[in-house]
Each structure stands twice: as C-alpha cells, then as structure tokens.
Amino acid sequence: MDRGFISIVLISHKQTGLEKDVLTLKVRNLGSDVIEFEAHIARPCILWDSKTGCFFDDDDRPYGGKALAPTPNIGCVMGYSFRQRAIDWLPYQEILVKLCEFYYEKDIPFKGMI
Secondary structure, three states, X not given: OOOOOEEEEEEOHHHHOOOOOEEEEEEOEOOOOOEEOOOOOOOOEOOEEOOOEEOOOHHHOOHHHXXXXXXXXXXXXXXXXXXXXXHHHHHHHHHHHXXXXXXXOOOOOOOOOO
16 A cells, blocks of 8 residues: 555445445556545556556456456446455455555555555
8 A cells, every 4th residue: 555556445335236335455546546435437547558558467467457358449348346346345344444544635656566
C-alpha cells in the first residue's frame, strides 16, 4: 500500500446482491485515491504503459487483470464480477477495515513497483 499501486475499494451491496458492502483490494487506477468509497469510474490501471503494456507478466497478474478482455473501441471489459470479487474478499474484512482507518485521507503517491 505504501508504494501507491494498491487501492482499497468499497463495493456496494447494490452491485453484488450481498447483504452488506464489502471492502476489496485491487491495483490502483490512474487518478484514483488509495481508498475509494465512490462509484467505480473506468480509468486505466496505474501499472499500464501504452508502449510496454502491463508491468506484470501474464502469470504474475492479479486475477482481476487476468480476467480483463480487451475490446476494440471500448477498452477492457471486466471478466471478474463485482459479486465474485466481493465474495473472494469477505474473509479479509477485519484487516481491510484496519487498513482503511490507517490510510484514510492519506495522500500516497505512486512510487513504482521496485
């Protein structure tokens, strides 16, 4: 989190059909804060470079990045639903709440991967 390329994102129960909102982790998007409580706005990944592509090799990408489907004239289409992402992160809510408390309103600039 301190390197600035991970975001904690709240996914609303309205997007998942679950009983409660769920905190998740994901690779941060350009122009996004470290903690996102707002609606999801489509922005490029902070680790994407138009010349070299993704920083990660295919095998090392997080699942959400592996599940993206590039579509001409549209951009990438998610292949990992908000519901499935929320279910995957349900076991980690206690620690994510603590991380939110620690990072809330902190400006963490992207410091690269290395």
